[in-house]
Amino acid sequence: MLLEIKNLHVEIDGKKILNGLDLAIEQGKVHAIMGPNGSGKSTLAYVLAGKEDYAVTEGDILFNGESVLDLDPDERAARGLFLAFQYPIEIPGVATMTFLRTALNAQRKARGEGELSTPDFLKRVREAAGKLEINQDMLRRAVNVGFSGGEKKRNEILQMAMLEPRLAVLDETDSGLDIDALKIVSEGVNRLRSPERAFIVITHYQRLLDYIVPDVVHVLSRGRIVKTGGKELALELEASGYAQYQSEAA
Amino acid sequence: MPAVQETVEQVRRIDVDQYKYGFETPIESEKAPKGLSEDIVRFISEKKNEPQWMLDWRLDAYRRWLTMREPAWARVSYPKIDFQNIYYYAAPKKFKAPKSLDEVDPEILRTYEKLGIPLREQEILAGVVREDGSTPSKVAVDAVFDSVSVATTFKEELKKAGVIFMPISEALREHPELVRRYIGTVVPVTDNFYATLNSAVFSDGSFVYVPAGVRCPMELSTYFRINEKNTGQFERTLIIADKGSYVSYLEGCTAPQRDENQLHAAVVELITLDDAEIKYSTVQNWYPGDSEGRGGVYNFVTKRGDCRGRNAKISWTQVETGSAITWKYPSCILRGDNSRGEFYSIAISNGHQQVDSGTKMIHLGKNTTSRIISKGIAAGKSQNTYRGLVSAHRKATGARNFTNCDSLLVGDKCGAHTVPYIEARNSSAVFEHEATTSKISADMLFYCRQRGLSAEEATALVVNGFVKDVLQQLPMEFAVEAQKLISISLEGSVG
Numbered sequence A: 001m002l003l004e005i006k007n008l009h010v011e012i013d014g015k016k017i018l019n020g021l022d023l024a025i026e027q028g029k030v031h032a033i034m035g036p037n038g039s040g041k042s043t044l045a046y047v048l049a050g051k052e053d054y055a056v057t058e059g060d061i062l063f064n065g066e067s068v069l070d071l072d073p074d075e076r077a078a079r080g081l082f083l084a085f086q087y088p089i090e091i092p093g094v095a096t097m098t099f100l101r102t103a104l105n106a107q108r109k110a111r112g113e114g115e116l117s118t119p120d121f122l123k124r125v126r127e128a129a130g131k132l133e134i135n136q137d138m139l140r141r142a143v144n145v146g147f148s149g150g151e152k153k154r155n156e157i158l159q160m161a162m163l164e165p166r167l168a169v170l171d172e173t174d175s176g177l178d179i180d181a182l183k184i185v186s187e188g189v190n191r192l193r194s195p196e197r198a199f200i201v202i203t204h205y206q207r208l209l210d211y212i213v214p215d216v217v218h219v220l221s222r223g224r225i226v227k228t229g230g231k232e233l234a235l236e237l238e239a240s241g242y243a244q245y246q247s248e249a250a
Numbered sequence B: 001m002p003a004v005q006e007t008v009e010q011v012r013r014i015d016v017d018q019y020k021y022g023f024e025t026p027i028e029s030e031k032a033p034k035g036l037s038e039d040i041v042r043f044i045s046e047k048k049n050e051p052q053w054m055l056d057w058r059l060d061a062y063r064r065w066l067t068m069r070e071p072a073w074a075r076v077s078y079p080k081i082d083f084q085n086i087y088y089y090a091a092p093k094k095f096k097a098p099k100s101l102d103e104v105d106p107e108i109l110r111t112y113e114k115l116g117i118p119l120r121e122q123e124i125l126a127g128v129v130r131e132d133g134s135t136p137s138k139v140a141v142d143a144v145f146d147s148v149s150v151a152t153t154f155k156e157e158l159k160k161a162g163v164i165f166m167p168i169s170e171a172l173r174e175h176p177e178l179v180r181r182y183i184g185t186v187v188p189v190t191d192n193f194y195a196t197l198n199s200a201v202f203s204d205g206s207f208v209y210v211p212a213g214v215r216c217p218m219e220l221s222t223y224f225r226i227n228e229k230n231t232g233q234f235e236r237t238l239i240i241a242d243k244g245s246y247v248s249y250l251e252g253c254t255a256p257q258r259d260e261n262q263l264h265a266a267v268v269e270l271i272t273l274d275d276a277e278i279k280y281s282t283v284q285n286w287y288p289g290d291s292e293g294r295g296g297v298y299n300f301v302t303k304r305g306d307c308r309g310r311n312a313k314i315s316w317t318q319v320e321t322g323s324a325i326t327w328k329y330p331s332c333i334l335r336g337d338n339s340r341g342e343f344y345s346i347a348i349s350n351g352h353q354q355v356d357s358g359t360k361m362i363h364l365g366k367n368t369t370s371r372i373i374s375k376g377i378a379a380g381k382s383q384n385t386y387r388g389l390v391s392a393h394r395k396a397t398g399a400r401n402f403t404n405c406d407s408l409l410v411g412d413k414c415g416a417h418t419v420p421y422i423e424a425r426n427s428s429a430v431f432e433h434e435a436t437t438s439k440i441s442a443d444m445l446f447y448c449r450q451r452g453l454s455a456e457e458a459t460a461l462v463v464n465g466f467v468k469d470v471l472q473q474l475p476m477e478f479a480v481e482a483q484k485l486i487s488i489s490l491e492g493s494v495g
Helices: A041-049 A073-078 A094-112 A118-131 A136-140 A149-163 A179-194 A207-211 A234-242 A242-249 B001-012 B038-047 B053-066 B106-115 B119-125 B155-162 B168-174 B178-183 B193-202 B442-450 B457-464 B476-491
Strands: A003-012 A016-023 A029-032 A054-065 A081-084 A090-095 A169-173 A198-203 A215-221 A224-229 B028-031 B090-092 B139-145 B148-152 B162-165 B207-209 B219-225 B236-241 B248-254 B263-264 B267-272 B278-285 B295-305 B314-321 B325-329 B331-334 B340-349 B354-357 B361-364 B369-378 B384-391 B398-409 B416-424 B430-439
Touching: A003 A041, A016 A041, A016 A054, A016 A224, A041 A054, A041 A073, A041 A081, A041 A198, A054 B361, A073 A081, A073 A094, A073 B295, A073 B442, A081 A149, A090 A094, A090 B442, A090 B457, A094 A118, A094 A136, A094 A149, A094 B457, A118 A136, A118 A149, A118 A179, A136 B248, A149 A179, A149 A215, A169 A179, A179 A207, A198 A207, A215 A234, A215 A242, A224 A234, A234 B028, B038 B053, B038 B193, B053 B193, B155 B162, B162 B168, B168 B178, B168 B207, B178 B207, B178 B236, B193 B267, B193 B295, B207 B219, B207 B248, B236 B248, B236 B278, B236 B416, B267 B278, B267 B314, B278 B295, B278 B476, B295 B340, B314 B354, B314 B476, B331 B340, B331 B369, B331 B384, B331 B457, B340 B354, B340 B384, B340 B476, B361 B369, B369 B416, B384 B398, B384 B430, B398 B416, B398 B457, B416 B430, B442 B457
Parallel strands: A029 A198, A029 A215, A081 A169, A169 A198, B139 B219, B207 B236, B219 B248, B236 B267, B248 B278, B263 B295, B267 B295, B278 B314, B295 B325, B295 B331, B314 B340, B325 B354, B331 B361, B340 B369, B354 B384, B361 B384, B369 B398, B384 B416, B398 B430
Antiparallel strands: A003 A016, A003 A054, A215 A224, B028 B090, B139 B148, B162 B207
């Protein structure tokens, strides 16, 4: 099992957000997590990535069989965990190209691999950027500064393509995207699907799952997985809404 | 541990205790007796075989200094300095001006190697062509070891171009008329307490004269280093760019680690005539004191440039990461019509450092322009103040200034302050001032760390982004060095 979340309880500022969440993901699979606002979807993404302020009070997260609760965010990243942010952060003055290279080399170093040579790096970045319709000018601009919503999300997928994670968590990557950008981003994700790599796709809407077709769909409500099914579950939800699960969980 | 908290913890430990350049070179040195008197002033002048007028000038400065008081307006605090408890002159012993690097004490050369200035390589490397066909840019180094310039490289090549680049003590003997014409004309003997002290006891420094129409064929560089215990270092630098000439000058500074404070009171004077340009860059990483705030260098420096001719230009770029206390305002007097002054600054304070730095742009001529970009980063328990003056004289029609001061706070025990003075006596002057203060955000650090950067790497990356506008102003080799220095002074990691 690539990822095992066991009975996870999480609080922020004393408020309980996740209440005994269980989830297991095999490599090569795409899991969608759907749920209403405030059900704990983003919290799950942040806790996996190791964001400060989130206190795990019970349970465990195993990545490749190893508990990651005591690992720093960068240590988790180096082990192959990637989070595509719902709201990507701006870093003024740092060129996107520099950022990509610094991140890639930091992860390689942490894994005991050598730095990528400049020509190799440039070749890889140009190839990955081209597929996402990201031009050279955008790579020279500061990370996410002055980027449109669509550019920010494409930039997240570019980083994912460069860092080649084992598990990628996409936190509402569809939010704020028009249909064309949605297609570009989805195709970017689909190209990265492989037997070694798994995805957690967090979304409100079924729409994204027309493009990124999941193997498993989970419904999250009040901090727990309340229903698990195949890709047809997403269509069911689209028709009936989340109301029934909110009362079931209560 | 939350990332910001962690950063704060790191900054508290900062290194300060791990100062990378904290080693001492065991060289016997020849010192004047401790303390200051007319006899000491005479001693220094005599050691340097100076002409009578120079001695008189020094004595005049000394007598004035006795009547002056230390300035107290800066936002810095330190115990009273005992000026009688300082050595005013220290020269490596058995010093005879070397004819070439071979005559230089190998111990001294090793010190420079540790500092990373490849004095010896500089000469060998000249003319080397790299694999990609480019040639390494040349840098001529005038190294000041305590009070005496030990070696001057590239002298020959500069001579061909007609550029004079030598220790000021030597210039006093070989080109006394030039020194006499310009010294003290930008920073007068009476200017301020520390400049006056410097005028009395300055030991050495660099002298540059670029003749009319000459573009100096290489970057000139001085590497200052304070080695001897209790030695004040009082360099005096004088750079003259004659009509239509250009020179870029780099200054780098380090000092070994010590418990007691070392005083450094330098004076730098720049003069540009018609259509001439001087670009003066400083990277300063003097010992900032330990994590308890003990020791460290007091850097009380007067730097001023005079755009004396039409279309003259002076540009100051500084990266300041060291010293316990910095009191420094590299300024431009824009006297010639259409002249231009620039000030680009990165000041990083950490531990218990106190920085009070900025610039003065004095617009006297018509259509003079100036630009100030200042980036202050305060971390640890440090205090970081930008203090600047922009003024337009009555006759400075069409004067323009643009000022941008940004401050970045790392942690919650430091302070950033901005004190701009703006005086326009001419109604056509246009002065713009922008200022921001921000805190390094936890979200930014988390984003970087999620991509694999350690907390230290993330902080360094964000700070390097913050100071990018200024780093771009530095000559290439210096920019790389400065970037490393920024990481070192923020990380607390050595190497």
